[in-house]
Amino acid sequence: MSSIILKSATIAFVSVAVSLLLTLIIVPAMGFPVNRMIWLTSTLCPLVLAWAACASTFWHSDRLKSAHRDLARTHAQLAAAHRRLAEKASRDDMTGMLNRESFFAVLNGSRHKPDRGALLIIDADHFKMINDSFGHLTGDDALLLIASAIKRGVRDGDVLGRIGGEEFGALLVGATEREAKRVAEHIRREVEMIRFRPVDERTIPLTVSIGGTLCDESASVSELMRAADRRLYQAKHRGRNLVILDTDISEAA
The missing domain is CATH 3.30.70.270 (Reverse transcriptase/Diguanylate cyclase domain)
Known part of the structure; x- marks a missing residue:
């Protein structure tokens, strides 16, 4: 979980930096002043949205990877069980030789x-x-x-x-x-x-x-x-x- 938070926070801060950079370029170019409301909007919106989206994406990705690992482990166990059953079915119960x-x-x-x-x-x-x-x-x-x-x-x-x-x-x-x-x-x-x-x-x-x-x-x-x-x-x-x-x-x- 800590790795998800860290990765999400990193992307969120990068998003804020990009948002602020674009705001400083675009808003003055359009003839508007960069006031406090614009600063807050440019900071909070990407911070909240990017962090939530990334956290959700990373969390689901980790769950998917975990599910794949569990599936691979289960498949290996089933394959081993199948081999044991096939081996047992080919053997004489008393002597252990082939039937x-x-x-x-x-x-x-x-x-x-x-x-x-x-x-x-x-x-x-x-x-x-x-x-x-x-x-x-x-x-x-x-x-x-x-x-x-x-x-x-x-x-x-x-x-x-x-x-x-x-x-x-x-x-x-x-x-x-x-x-x-x-x-x-x-x-x-x-x-x-x-x-x-x-x-x-x-x-x-x-x-x-x-x-x-x-x-x-x-x-x-x-x-x-x-x-x-x-x-x-x-x-x-x-x-x-x-x-x-x-x-x-x-x-x-």
Whole structure:
């Protein structure tokens, strides 16, 4: 408020000075004497009118600037909230990984990239038995341990998603066949090392079977999923707790 008063007063005094200067020039030129009434009129009118007009203008200008700042701040907060909601909507509530839809969207978005990498499907072994024997809450605890092990097993930049109840997907960005096998084995070992003790001191083994394939540039999401799923089925059929990768997806096409 003090700045408004100061700026208004400055303009008002400038207006008075200009008014007096014009009065001293024009009134004598018209043949009239410069009396007290003319002096007062030339001083008070611009002083009052200019100060009031300027004060009102500056006050409204400051309010408008403040409203713009509040609007910009609110817009930024709404944008941040929208990003948080969008991020939350794309995530699985339990594991924090991408949900099925979001993971497939990322996988589809990786098409036509020369460094597309490899796709792994990771499935918890005998998970129904854990749910049936100990209940679904205990099963959730086991699932969280498996999810954490998978996160430890992948590299920075790889994309993880929960694509089923106890099934996970991993897009190993830019991975070669050798790197994909190494990451898959790392995941398998991380899960195998879990010591899960839901009741007393008895340890319940947790393992995963993993099927994977290199992501051909022209392959669709469904083709990649069928290829990796077939390798997963082979891993299950051969005794579980196993990794099988096959770079040839022509069978699944």
